[in-house]
Amino acid sequence: MKKHLLTLLAAASLVACQSENTSTTAATAEQAATAPNEYQTRADQFLKAYSEEYVRLYTAASEAEWRSNTHIVPGDTANAAATARANERTAAFTGSAENIKQLKELLEHRDQLTPLQVKQLETALYNAANNPQTVADVVKRRIKAEAAQTEKLYGFDYRYAGKSVTTNDLDELLRKETNPQKRLAVWEASKAIGPTLKTGLLNLRDLRNQTVQALGYPDYFTYQASDYGLSRDEMMALVRKINTELRPLYRELHTYARYELAKKYGVKQVPDYLPAHWLPNRWGQDWGSLVEVKGLNLDAVLAKKGPEWQVKQAERFYQSLGFPALPASFYEKSSLYPLPKDAQYKKNNHASAWHMDLNNDLRSLMSVEANTEWYETTHHELGHIYYYSSYSTPEVPPLLRQGANRAYHEAIGTMMGLAAKQKPFLAGLGLIDPNTQTDQTQALLKEALSYVVFIPFASGVMSEWENSFYAEKLPADQLNARWWELCKQYQGMVPPTSRGENYLDPATKTHINDDPAQYYDYALSYVILFQLHDHIARNILKQDPHATNYYGSKAVGSFLRDIMAPGSSRDWRVVLKEKTGEDLSARAMIDYFQPLMAYLQAQNKGRKYTM
Ligand code: X8Z
Ligand code: ZN
Numbered sequence: 327m328k329k330h331l332l333t334l335l336a337a338a339s340l341v342a343c344q345s346e347n348t349s350t351t352a353a354t355a356e357q358a359a360t361a362p363n364e365y366q367t368r369a370d371q372f373l374k375a376y377s378e379e380y381v382r383l384y385t386a387a388s389e390a391e392w393r394s395n396t397h398i399v400p401g402d403t404a405n406a407a408a409t410a411r412a413n414e415r416t417a418a419f420t421g422s423a424e425n426i427k428q429l430k431e432l433l434e435h436r437d438q439l440t441p442l443q444v445k446q447l448e449t450a451l452y453n454a455a456n457n458p459q460t461v462a463d464v465v466k467r468r469i470k471a472e473a474a475q476t477e478k479l480y481g482f483d484y485r486y487a488g489k490s491v492t493t494n495d496l497d498e499l500l501r502k503e504t505n506p507q508k509r510l511a512v513w514e515a516s517k518a519i520g521p522t523l524k525t526g527l528l529n530l531r532d533l534r535n536q537t538v539q540a541l542g543y544p545d546y547f548t549y550q551a552s553d554y555g556l557s558r559d560e561m562m563a564l565v566r567k568i569n570t571e572l573r574p575l576y577r578e579l580h581t582y583a584r585y586e587l588a589k590k591y592g593v594k595q596v597p598d599y600l601p602a603h604w605l606p607n608r609w610g611q612d613w614g615s616l617v618e619v620k621g622l623n624l625d626a627v628l629a630k631k632g633p634e635w636q637v638k639q640a641e642r643f644y645q646s647l648g649f650p651a652l653p654a655s656f657y658e659k660s661s662l663y664p665l666p667k668d669a670q671y672k673k674n675n676h677a678s679a680w681h682m683d684l685n686n687d688l689r690s691l692m693s694v695e696a697n698t699e700w701y702e703t704t705h706h707e708l709g710h711i712y713y714y715s716s717y718s719t720p721e722v723p724p725l726l727r728q729g730a731n732r733a734y735h736e737a738i739g740t741m742m743g744l745a746a747k748q749k750p751f752l753a754g755l756g757l758i759d760p761n762t763q764t765d766q767t768q769a770l771l772k773e774a775l776s777y778v779v780f781i782p783f784a785s786g787v788m789s790e791w792e793n794s795f796y797a798e799k800l801p802a803d804q805l806n807a808r809w810w811e812l813c814k815q816y817q818g819m820v821p822p823t824s825r826g827e828n829y830l831d832p833a834t835k836t837h838i839n840d841d842p843a844q845y846y847d848y849a850l851s852y853v854i855l856f857q858l859h860d861h862i863a864r865n866i867l868k869q870d871p872h873a874t875n876y877y878g879s880k881a882v883g884s885f886l887r888d889i890m891a892p893g894s895s896r897d898w899r900v901v902l903k904e905k906t907g908e909d910l911s912a913r914a915m916i917d918y919f920q921p922l923m924a925y926l927q928a929q930n931k932g933r934k935y936t937m
Contacts, residue, residue: 365438372428373446377724380450381684383419387412388682394473395674395691396661400481406473413469420450421457421465426541429454445895446725453725455541455549464540468533475526475839480674482522486515493608493675494664494693501606501615506591510822513603520830527833528802531795534842547796550843554731554898558797564910565785565846568853569816571912572781575919578926579774580818581935583613598936599820602813609835610819611783614776615698619769621762622749624698633663633694639755640704643746647876647883649712656688656711664693676836677703679710684727685718702743709739717893730889730898732844736851738886741859742876744773750875770872770922777852778919785849786816791832792843803827818937854902856915858889861906871918 362370390412394405419425429451436444457465484491486499499512531546538549544558551561580600587604588596606615628636641652659682665673673691680689690707694700713735717727729735745751749769753760790812794800800808806825809832813819825831832838837845863871866881876882889905902910 363438365432365435366440366443369432369439369443369447372432373443373450373723373725376425376450377446379419380416381724383412383416385683385687387416388680392680392682392689392691394476395480395678398477398481398672398674399670400477400483400672403474403477406477409476410470410473413473414466417457417465417469418459418462421454421459421462423459426451426454426458426460442723442726442895446723449725449728449894451541452553455538455543458537458540461537461540464533464536468530468537471526471530471533472840475523475530476674478522478526479519479836479839481672482519484515484518486512491515492664492693494695496608497699498697500608504590506593506603509603513608513822516608517829517831517834520833521828523833523839524805524830527830527839530839530842535796545797547793547843554733558793561846562789562793565789565849568849568912569781569785571916572778575774575778575916575923575926576782577935577937578923578930579613579779580937581930581933582926583616583775584936585930585933586616596934597820598934599814599818601822602819603822605819609783610813610817611780612776613779614772616775617768617772619764619772621764622752622758622769624701624747624752624757627752627757628696628698628701631696633696633700636694636696636701636704637662637708640701640708640742640746643705643742643877644708644712646878647886648880649883649887650715652708652711653686653688655686656690659687660689661691662694664695677707679707679714681714681718681727684714684724686715688714698747702740702747705743705746706736706739709737709742710735713738713890716887716890719891722891722893722895726893726895728894730892730894730896730901731850732847733850733854734889734898734901736847737855737858738890740851741855744777744855744859745874745876747773748872748874750869750873751877754875754877766872767922767925770919771925774919774922777856777915780852781849782816784845784852787812788835788837788845789849790816792838792845795832796843806831850910853910853912853915856918857902857906857908857911857913858886860914860918861885872921 387409390405390409394409397405399405429447432439433444433447433451436447439447459465484493484496486496493516496512496516500509500516503509503512534546538546543549543552548558551558554561556564583605584596584598584600587600588594591604600610602610605613607613631639645651661673665671673693675693677692678690680691681687682689688711690711692700692703692707694704713729714727749758749764750760752758787809791800791809794808795805804827806827806829810821810825813821821831859874860871862876862882862885863869863874866885867874867876867879869875885905889901892901899909902908908914
């Protein structure tokens with residue numbers, strides 16, 4: 327995930343920004359171009375002082391968080407305590423009664439302010455709602471509880487077959503192990519962490535809800551959705567629509583997988599729903615590794631190249647589009663690879679990208695190994711890193727150094743990961759033999775098993791569960807039941823054995839704990855990335871979207887930079903329309919996979935459909 331921690335930068339020049347903000351009127355644009363009015367001068371002074379302090383505090387908090395995520399000694403709470411202190415200091419400032427008062431006052435005169443000022447003030451007020459000091463005690467307890475939950479989450483000792491194992495080990499076993507009994511044991515080992523997080527998560531739900539309620543948001547889910555300018559109902563309607571649109575394709579993939587996996591595991595009676603431990607991923611969110619495409623076996627190539635090469639290669643790809651080399655500090659300060667086996671501490675095992683100082687201190691936390699999953703993730707994380715560096719410019723004030731919306735931030739790197747696996751790209755790099763015949767349908771099937779399969783998980787299970795959890799006050803004795811109800815409904819997946827309320831399977835997903843109520847970001851990011859990819863392939867490269875090679879295209883680089891460079895200073899809807907000619911829509915994603923429908927329907931002929 328993207329760890330968004332504020333930074334200091336040079337005082338932002340508050341020039342009027344072009345156009346699209348709805349509050350812009352010709353009159354205000356004109357005023358801004360001439361002498362600033364009284365309110366603009368006040369806002370300017372306020373934002374300058376505010377931003378300086380914000381960046382200073384945020385940088386300190388980033389450093390503490392970084393330490394908490396990269397150096398975890400179970401039982402030693404010093405890091406968690408330091409992180410809590412740093413976050414409390416940031417909260418005391420961003421949520422101070424005085425700042426909230428000033429922000430609200432200034433925003434009462436929004437018609438007199440420049441669009442860029444309004445955007446910053448709104449962002450600051452949005453940030454304040456996460457930390458209002460009118461409920462200082464609640465905020466303080468939440469910060470402490472979050473630090474403790476992180477420690478538990480990443481300090482957990484996963485055990486399989488009597489030994490400590492990493493999540494990388496478990497993931498690899500789930501991709502490769504063919505014995506169903508062993509698979510069950512691996513899957514269960516991966517879920518052992520759930521119950522340890524239950525008290526903490528329930529406590530966090532209340533504290534997160536109470537925090538944002540102080541500034542008038544009914545619940546934490548609504549608060550997060552408002553960052554897109556959407557109500558909770560609008561957000562849920564959007565993710566449900568995406569899910570419905572991709573459902574016919576998912577239904578074919580689900581049927582196909584049930585029959586193929588039953589064959590693979592030697593089970594005669596094909597189950598109506600997929601047992602979770604049959605799937606090559608802890609949550610059934612990505613089944614890409616089920617299919618191997620002859621002539622396109624990336625794992626074999628990557629194994630020879632090694633993990634460092636993957637990171638460097640991702641950087642080279644971005645550079646080839648015209649992006650700069652990563653600063654030396656990226657390599658010096660990041661934590662990119664698994665810890666040595668004998669390390670006396672642990673680190674966060676989930677990939678993330680960090681904008682430490684909202685300027686040039688860019689870091690990534692990963693545990694890269696040489697395989698397709700990490701190759702993809704490396705491209706994903708560098709997408710965040712290049713997004714950070716694209717908007718870290720004097721034109722973009724610190725408060726607006728974030729994605730056009732959160733989904734854009736997730737979309738760029740995932741799109742680059744998709745592009746970096748297509749045949750012409752791999753052949754262009756000399757990683758595969760361009761003359762080898764490859765089966766295009768199998769290649770598309772493999773992609774669908776990653777990208778399409780993800781949608782019911784992200785826009786269905788995760789979003790619905792968190793909506794129930796935060797906004798609908800899901801009772802504490804129905805947490806796991808609701809999770810599995812959603813898994814069945816959306817993914818057509820069931821637990822291999824009964825999973826009562828003594829388990830907490832949703833909490834085994836990182837984001838449920840430390841990136842709460844925003845997993846729809848990823849679902850939306852997939853939709854957006856296919857829109858961007860479709861545009862790039864057809865209109866910039868003039869290539870088939872299924873067989874592209876972005877490498878070396880400065881035109882693609884400048885297209886992406888145009889999207890990223892303004893940060894959140896431009897409205898995300900306007901940006902999408904301007905860059906692709908479309909509103910947010912699953913159209914491009916559906917079109918991309920359409921050729922697979924006929925193939926899957928033929929494969930599934932005579933098979934029983936269950937969803
Ligand atoms: O969390 C991530 C990234 C970090 S922003 C590795 N992703 C989601 C996940 O792993 O569940 C990328 C795709 C979905
Ligand atoms: Zn991400």
